Amino acid sequence: MLWLYLHFPHLVLDHIRRTREDQGALVVVEGSGQKVIQACSEARSQGIRSGMRLKTAISLAPDLGMVRADETQEARILEDQARWLYRYAAHIVLVPPDGLLAEIGSLQKLYGGLPAVWQTVEQGLNERQLNAWIGIGYTPLAARLIARAGKGECTADKGHILRSLSQMPLLAAEFNEKACTRLQRLGLNTLGEVFDLPPGELARRLSPELLAYIQKIQGTRPDPRTPWQPPHSFRQQADFVQEIEHTQGLLFPLQRMLSELEEDLCWRQQDTDSLRLVLRHRNAEPTRLQIRTSGPEHRADNFLNLIRLRLEQHSLSAPVISMVLLVKRFLSREAPYGQDLLGETQDLNEAWHTLISRLQARLGDQALRQLSPQADHRPERAWSASEVLRKTGTPLTPAAELPRRPLWLLKGPQPLTEAPAVWFSGPERISGGWWDGQRVHRDYYIAQLNSGQLAWVFRDAREGWFVHGWFG
C-alpha cells in the first residue's frame, strides 16, 4: 500500500484567511493568549515568528489579526479538509491535529500514474488556498515523517523512499524524548543507522515499543488505521477575526460556502430544499435562519439570492463572530421530467420554483396558499388552504355534479342588513356537523340585494339571516 500524507503547517490560519476580504497579517495565539503559535507569511515578513510573545508581535504589527487556538475548532477544520479529499481518495485517515493520510496505491491506475494523483491533490489544495506539505511512503508513518520533514517527492520507488528516510536526522523521526537521547548517546545520528541495528538488540537494550515504532516505519509490523467516514450532512463554518456588523459583510463568506455546498451536492448527485444558517454572536443567543426553497435546488446563485432576500428583511441583532451553514436534508436528484417536446419544459418548472421560493423568502411560508375542495357539507369546511406544492399530476376533472356555489366565500357569515330585492332559489338545507360539535343547520337561498349583488344568504334556525357568499 502506498500512502500519501498531507501536513498542514498552519491550517487554522489558512481557514481564516479564506473568509477574509483583506489580507492583513494574522497570527494564531495559544489558549492563554501569551504566545504566538502560528504566523502567516504576511506576519512573518513583518518579523513575527512563532514562539514570540504576543506583546512583541503587536508592537511589530499594530493591526495584527489574532485568533485563539481551539482544539475542537482545529479538529473541525481538519475534517473539512478530509471531506474534499474524499472526493479523490476513498481511504482517508485523520491524523490530528494537522495531518491527513490517504491511501493512493489503488488510485494510480484510476488517475493514470502517480504524478497525476499528486497533481490532482495539489490542485485541490490550490483551489482552497491551503498550504500543505505532501509526502509519499509505503507505510503511514514513513509518509508522515517524509511529509513533516518537507522532503516529499513524487516517486513510488522503494529504494528512493528508504534512502530519504535513512538520511533523516533522529530529531525529525519523532521518537519520544527519552529514546531519542539514548540513541544519540549511542552515537547514532540518522534514522538509517537505527534501521541497521539488529531488532533483537534494539528491543533488549532500548525498549520493545521503540522496536515496534521502527518496524511500523519500515513496514515489517502491521499498522492498522481506521478509515474516516464522511458524515451524512453538510456543514461549513466561517470564523471571523473581526466581528461583522452588517448583513452585507456576510455575503462574501457566504458566497464561498455556498459554492462549496454546490460542489458537494454535485458530487453527491443530490439536491436540497432547506438550508440552516446559524449566526453566532459573542454575548447573545445565536440567530438561526431556515432558508427553504420550494423545490430541489443545488445552485449557489439561487441559494445566495434567497439568503440575500432573507437578510434584507432581518437586521442583525448583534455583531456576528462566526457563521455556520448546515444542510441535513438531501433529496435525490431527479432526471428532468419533460414529458414531451411541447409539454411542460424543465425551464418552466424551474422558473416556478424560483418564483415561489423568492416570494416565500420575503413574505414567509404562510403568505402563499393553495386551495383545494374538501368533502364536507358545511360550506366553511368544504375547502382548505395548504402549502404551495408543484403538482404534476393530471388535474381533477370538473365535477359538474357539485352543487352550485358562489365564487366568493366570506370569511365568516355577515348579518343581512336589508331585505333582498329579489329571491331566486332556495331553500337548500345544509345540516351537519353533529359529529364534531360544529353543528350547522341552515337554509340557503340565492338572492339579489338592492345594490345588484348576487348573494348567497342563509337563515339559521335560531339566529336570523346572514350573507355567506357572493356570486362574483
Place this chain on the structure above:
Amino acid sequence: MSELLNTLMQDARVWQGHRHTQTSQPAEPTGYRVLDNQLGGLGWPRGALSECLLDAPGIGELHLLLPLMQRVCEEGKSVFWLNPPHTPYAPALAREGVNLDQVVLIHTEDEGDFLWTLENCLRSPVTGLVMAWPGKLASREVRRLQLAAEAGSNVCVLFRERRYAEQNSPAALRLELEPGEQQGLKVNVLKRRGSWPGQRCSLAMAQRADLAFRETTRVVRGPWSGSTG
C-alpha cells in the same frame, strides 16, 4: 425623419383620433364575444395592466375572468390571486373547471410587499394571470406596475373601487363594471389602447347562479314565519 414618423404612425400606441387602427398588441380573448367586439376584437391586453372598477363584489366580476382563468390553467400556467377581499371558494372554482393546482393565493402585509410581489409575479414566465386587489394605489405606483407588466407577457387585472374612474391611470384597459338587468353585468370601457373609449355592453351573467331561462323565481318559503323575504 419622415421614416421615423411613419414608423411611429404605424405603431398602434400612437393613436390618431380620426381612424381606428387595427392594433397588433398581444391580447387574450375575454371569452365573451360581445365584449371582445367592443374591445376591437382583442380582449385582455397581455404585457399590460387592466383595471376593473366596481363598487362591490358579487356582480359577476369573477365570471368575467373565468374563461381566461380556465384557459390559463389548461396551458399549465399559474393564476395568482393577490390580496383578494374574500376567500375564493375552492368547490366553486373546481366546478367551473379551474385547475386548483395552478391557483396560488397570496396575502401581503404592507404596500411595499404588495408591489414587490406583484412585480415578481408579472415578470415570471410561469404566470398566466394575476388578479390583484390593491386598495389604495398612487398613480406613480400604477406606472411602476405597468412597467413590470410590460417586462412579462401576462394578463394582470387590478380590481379597484369605482371612485378611481375619474383618476387617470397608465393602465392599458380600464373597464367600469356595474350590475345590469337580469343579473347581467354592464361593462363600460373607460379607456383602451388604439381607439376611442366609451363603448358599452351588457353581458349575461345569470348562469353564475344557475338562473338562466327561468321566468319565475323558485323560492320555497322556509318553515319559519316572519322571514324577511
